[in-house]
Amino acid sequence: MMIPEAWENHESMSEEKKAFYAYHSCLMEPWDGPALIAACDGDRICTTLDRNGLRPFRYVVTKDRFVVGASETGVLDIPAERVLYKGRLQPGRLFLIDTVQGRIIGDDEIKRQVSIRQPYGQWLAENMITVNDLPEPAPEHVPGLDLETLEARQRAFGYTSEELKILIGPMAETGAEPIGSMGNDTPLAVLSNKPQLLFHYFKQLFAQVTNPPLDAIREELVTSLETSIGTEKDLFDESPEHCRQLHLKQPILSNEAFARIKDLDLPGLKSVTLSTLFPKSGATGALEQAVDRLCIEAARAIREGGATLVILSDRGIGPDQIQIPSLLATAAVHHYLIREGLRTRAGLLVESGEAREVMHxxxxIGYGASAVNPYLTLETVAWMCIDGLIDSDISSEQAEKNILKALGKGILKTMSKMGISTIQCYHGAQIFEAIGLKQSVIDKYFTWTASRIEGVGLEEIEQEYRQHHHHGYPERPVAADHTLDVGGYYQWRKDGEHHLFNPQTIALLQLSTRIGDPNRFREYTNLIEEQIEQIGTLRGLLDFKPL
Known part of the structure; x- marks a missing residue:
């Protein structure tokens, strides 16, 4: 149950064993290692290997009934004539020596016994449901493309024309995240002069030597985006109700699938939708009050309303309503429910107009969401198809499928960088570092997140989001300008984000090397140093302290 083998894509595995693993995946996420675990009760000794097989275990059985096991062969010098047979433990398998029975019990025999102990397959068939099992929502419950408000909402959520061209368009056409070069010469979010999304204050951590990254393409068999949402019951008990959950093939959902979930009201499975909007008219500090209100509402919905799926939604943004940053809303509710002892009683889902990148x-997901519906991104894709910004051979339906696929594959790629195989292990893992957030914000809303450099608090975050909102819904009428902000984060643009390597610095570098003039090169280095100090990097904030 704790360290299952990779069963999701295993074609030759028995149905009983698959049902056993699927049932227990509702109780807890798998530990995907790398790990080799040994246990002994005085009569039996057992070892098991993680699903990736990244910790080797080799054994030798001798003719005089000795067993030698270690991470390498040749640990003990055993003459060849004494060896009965040798072997190695396969990924996800068990190796058990029973000294009472005087024999080695194989993996198949052990798991066959436990997999038929309860009617797991029957319990799953009767209790676990999928999105396709839910009734189709009424057409009015599936919001479609609203061209009249699309541009204003895109501006309010901080969309840029660069994102449409470089990220969203290619994902909708190819079904894969665009490939870019390494390196980033733009300022950190906390040092930028432009309003930022809260997402930009976090960086993904990466795998170290003891937890190697995976190749998500070649090792597809051991990776999985499947998850289930609902109440997580007692680990030390087994009942049909333990698997009364909603099963998802992947965590990024279409508008139609999400509408089905929003209407969910079945015994043991009930969804409730909470708005993450707050009035624009509120004074400074309104964001903190809105977050506190949202947390209390979520706890009440679970404790008093019996909700098992809590949906955080920023639909309905308009001239008088501002959204709580979706990441802040998710993390705040997640940790509040943990502190209230309610987190295992319900799953969190996010209906977000803000999320449009893989990192978002x-x-x-890393801060507690089990599923995400990037509804504004899907609307944007539909509009791009109509406006001819996407290959005309691709229908809007196919473009939507492509972008959902691209986001799912991107999440899988990001997980694999940390050596994580399944989305259930990545869920709530918080494998990120915050850069430029006050410690008080970290402690209350992003508890246990690594943060070495402080910076902005909730007031500054609120002001940044008010600027985004003002861009979409200005207080005074302005001349029609049917273009989004240029962005300039991925490529230098005149009115975009600042880059250390811009036309001026590149021209000086090229000129100095072409004519071999050290004075010109000194101009280049001085300009870079000046920009580092004034604009963009942490090292630019450092200075030598005189003795």
């Missing part, structure tokens, strides 16, 4: 979805 990763952060939401």
């Amino acid at each position: 979805c990763c952060l939401l």
